[in-house]
Every structure is written in structure tokens, then in C-alpha cells.
Amino acid sequence: MSLSSSRKTTNTVALALAAAATFVGLFFLAAILVTLIVKGFSAISPRIFLENTPPPGSDGGLLNAIFGSVAMTAIAIIVATPIGILAGTYLTEYSRGSRLAEVAKFINDILLSAPSIIIGLFVYTILVVPFHHFSAWAGAAALGIIALPVINRTTQDMLALVPNELREAAAALGTPRWKTMTHVIYRAARSGILTGVLLAIARVTGETAPLLFTALNNQFWSSNLGAPMANLPVVIFQFALSPYDDWQKLAWGGALIITVTILALNIIARSLAGGSKSQ
Amino acid sequence: MAATTEMLDRARGARAGSARRSLIEDRVFYFMTLISAVLVVALLVGVIVSLIIGSWPALSTFGLSFVWTERWSPVKEIFGALAPIYGTIVTSLIAMIIGIPVSFGIAIFLTEICPQPLRRPIGVAIELLAGIPSIIYGLWGFFVLAPFLQSTVQPFLIGTLGNLPVIGVLFGGAPYGIGLFTAGIVLAIMVLPFITSITRDVFQTVPVLLRESAYGMGMTTWEVVRHIVIPYTRVGLVGGIMLGLGRALGETMAVTFVIGNSHNISASLIAPATTISSTIANEFTEATGDLYTSSLIALGLILFVITFAVLALAKLMLGRTEIA
DSSP states (O other): OOHHHHHHHHHHHHHHHHHHHHHHHHHHHHHHHHHHHHHHHHOSSSHHHHSOOOOSSSSOOHHHHHHHHHHHHHHHHHHHHHHHHHHHEEEEEEEEHHHHHHHHHHHHHHHHHHHHHHHHHHIIIITTTTTTSOOOOHHHHHHHHEEEEHHHHHHHHHHHHHHHHHHHHHHHTTTHHHHHIIIIHHHTTTHHHHHHHHHHHHHHTTOOOOHHHTTOOSSSOOOOOTTTOOHHHHHHHHHHTSSSSSHHHHHHHHHHHHHHHHHHHHHHHHHHHHOOOOO | HHHHHHHHHHHHHHHHHHHHHHHHHHHHHHHHHHHHHHHHHHHHHHHHHHHHHHHHHHHHHHHGGGTTTOOOEEETTTTTTTTHHHHHHHHHHHHHHHHHHHHHHHHIIIIIIIHHHHHHHHHHHHHHHSSOHHHHHHHIIIIIHHHIIIIIIIIHHHGGGGGSGGGGGGGGGOOOOSSHHHHHHHHHHHHHHHHHHHHHHOOOOOOOTHHHHHHTTOHHHHHHHHIIIHHHHHHHHOOOOOOHHHHHOOOOOOHHHHHHOOOOOOTTTSSSSOOHHHHHHHHHOOOOOOHHHHHHHHHHHHHHHHHHHHHHHHHHHHHHHSSO
């Protein structure tokens, strides 16, 4: 009887601790979001979307930074998406069991979790040093390299879920392989692949470290891709650590914009994947 | 009759032509996919080669002692990586010590206790923590967590644990708010969703039969977790931890905000310090002179080697089952 009651107590304590851990996790999520909303909302006004980053002590917005982030993300995704999908296609459709494919899958997973600042250093040495100046191209390249493994990996996972019968049925009709891929398999995996692209956008949107020494930053409006370009994360970093109140306020506004964008992308991606993912 | 044969021949010819064309198209498509896959491998090779070339001036000047030299003096052009390496390892260790039990707790809660309708929403909420970009953790850590720790937790630690023999030195000094301890806590929150989601997924691989036999023998929920679930999933759990560790080691922006950027190694866990990634983030654009830049790239190379090893181990342990 006493043994049983001590076992019961251990059980209760352990499960209570597990529930407490869950509470701690949710508490931090709530704490971060509440801080963001409280501090960010007071900074959000139409001006933030209409005016450029100000010099210290005057009013302004984040227009040039938002534009820079959108432009570099767009270039990164436009380049990384086809490469990522094609690479994922090779790794699932054309190479089952080959040595190269195993190595490439492994390397892709390493790149997926590799520190993004390393990607920044890499792009700095190949795109900034040779041209002797920072540029939006370099920033976009760094973001693209970060997006690529995400899209590649999701494509692999999603293509693996497409039933083999579809491939066999297409082959039985005499469809060439590439047409089977583009007209049958990609269509079947469409929402899953789109999920991967959305997750890649979400991942890239908040990346700061690789932009610090590729796109750098720009106080002014610039649409020149060959020159340094303002972008939200680096502006937030710079403004938050500045001693000026209005800069810090803008940093919180920018932080709220970025977080809302990323969480929205994540939620859309999840609801898209809900239908096609087996788990 | 002749007309029919002619038509048949023409049709045959057309079919052969289209077959040839689709054969070429197939080849082209195949090579496009092959080149894309090779590009991924080439990227990693490019990263390694560029880091080695970039860090060569520093490594040839300081030799291997670069790794265990503490001095970091841009003015005298003497650079050593010991302080950033120390900071990286200590902050990640603090993150693991806090993050692993909490992640396991959440995973146990989600798989064993949580009422079914709440499982998905709570699971998604924890995973949303992974979506929040690191710069937001940095902002929050710097403006909310650090002042809070400075005014409450750290004076308490200094006043109690700081007076104890031996471990007292770990909690000595003034409460700065920023430093190793704060960075470790922020990292712990950041690795939570990664370790939790893998732990939960491997917990779910335990066969229902095994689980139910254990319950049938009268085991309590905790005993099932402790004696059935954890031993069954051991390798996967270690893999999940390694993956979280890989993230913590390489995390840049969140740490840069709260680490304090001090190149001194202090025995105290609450003292300001620096990590590899935050040193690079803080100093790279301001680095003057080739040796300075090269030393920062050498730091990057060290970080890459460490994270590569940790992530590779994680991958081997998890097999190809989990999304990293």
C-alpha cells in the first residue's frame, strides 16, 4: 500500500512538472507577443509605411527598410524556388539510393540548420570583396542561400508523399518523364511545395545576421540593387541599440510588422499543409 | 490502299519524331534537376573553401594558438579566439541545462497528459516560438528580460549562491543584467520549440502495443514515460538535443543584444562576455585591416566546424525521419 502511494506521488509530481513546463513555454510566447504588441502598436501609424527612416530626433517611418526587405526577399525567393524544387526533384525522383543523392540530402540538412552568419561571411567573400562595396544583390544572394535548403527539403518530403500509382499511370499512358513531373507530380504536391516556399519566405524575412555585411543598411531611399539597401531587420538592430527614443520606438514598430508577417505566413503554410501532410 | 500505307508511314514518322523530341526534353529536364542538386553540394564546399581562404592570413600569423589565446586587441593586431569560444560554449550549455528539461516536460505533457482537443493548439503555439525571428528575441531580451534579471534575479543569486564556497565565484560580481546568464536564458527559450517538436515526434513512434502493455501491468503514466518511452526513443532524443545545441551555438542576433560584448573571460556566469557569432556581428563591418577581418572569418570557420560536427551527429542519430 505504501509503495503504491509513493508511486502515485511520484507520478503526480512528475506530471505536474510536465504541465508546469508547458506553462513556462506558453508564458514566454505570451510575454514576447504582449511586449511586442504593447510597444509596437504605439509606433504603428500610416507614417511608418509612408516615410523613410529619419535622422535622430525627427519623425519618420520605415518605408525604405520595408521596400528593401521586400525587394531582397523577392529576388531571393524567385531564384531559390526553381532551384530548390528541381534539386528536391532530383533527390526524390531520379536518384533513389545513389551515393550523390545521400550526400546531397545530408548536406542540405546541414545547410538548413547552419548558422546564418556563416552564410553572410561566405557571400561577403564572394560578392562584396570582389566588387569593393556592399550591395542589395549580395543581401539577396545570402537570403536565397538560406531559402534554398528549406524549399529543397520540403519538396523532397512532399514528392515522397505523392503515390507511386500516379507515376505508373502517367508512364502507362506513354507520358514523357518530365511531363509526368510537371503536369502530374508537381500538381499533386502543389500545396505542399507552396508551403515550403511560404516557410522559406517566413524564415528569410527575419534574417538579420547575413544582411549585416552584405546589404548593410541605407539611411535613404534606394532602389539601386548595386548599392547598400535599407532592410527591416538591420534597421531594427541599429535603431534598438541607439540611445534615441524615437529610433527605439520605430524599432519596436518594425519588430511588430516583421513578427506579424512571419506568424501569418506560418499559419497560412500550416493550414495549407494540413490537407496534404500525412502526419 | 497506297494512300493508307502512306498515311500510316507518316504517322509512324511523326511518332518517332515526337519520341525523339520528348527524349531530348527528358534529358534536359534531368540535367536541370541534377545541376540544382549538385549546386547544393557546391554551396557547402564553397562555404568551407571561402572560410579557409578568408581565415588564412590570421591562421598563418597566429598559428593554432589562435584557438587558445584569450587576448583580443584590434589596436595591437593581436587576436585570439578563446573568449568567444568560451562564451559560445557556456551560453549554449546554460541553454541546454534549462531548455532540455522544459522541452521534455512539454513533450511529455503533449503526448501523455494533454486533453485531445488542446493538443494541437498548444503544440502549434510552442512551434510558433520557432517562427519568431531571433532579432525579436534579442529586442525582448535586451529591453524586458535583462532589466528584470538585473533588478530581481541576479541580486538574489549574488546574495545567496554568490556567498557559497566554490560555486560562489560563478555568481560573483555586479548585476549587469546582460551577460552569459541572460544570453543562456534567451537561447533556452529559442531552442525549446526545436527540442520539443522532435521529442514529441519520437515519443509518438513508441508502438501503442508497448505502451498499453505497460499500462496493463499497472504502471503509472510517469513510469511508462520513464521506463518505456524514454529508453525506446533514447537515440532520437539525443539527436533532438544535438539539433537544439547546433541552433544555440550558431545563434547570432538574440545573443548579440544581451551578451555585453566583453572579450574577457570571467569566472562569473552573470558577467558580460562575448560569443563567436556576436563578435562577428558586432565587429565585422568596423574591422579595419586585413588581419582583423581575417581573424573574424577564422572565428566563423571555428563556429562552422563546431556546428557542422554537432549537426552531423544530430542527423546521424535522427536518421532521415525528422525535419530539421
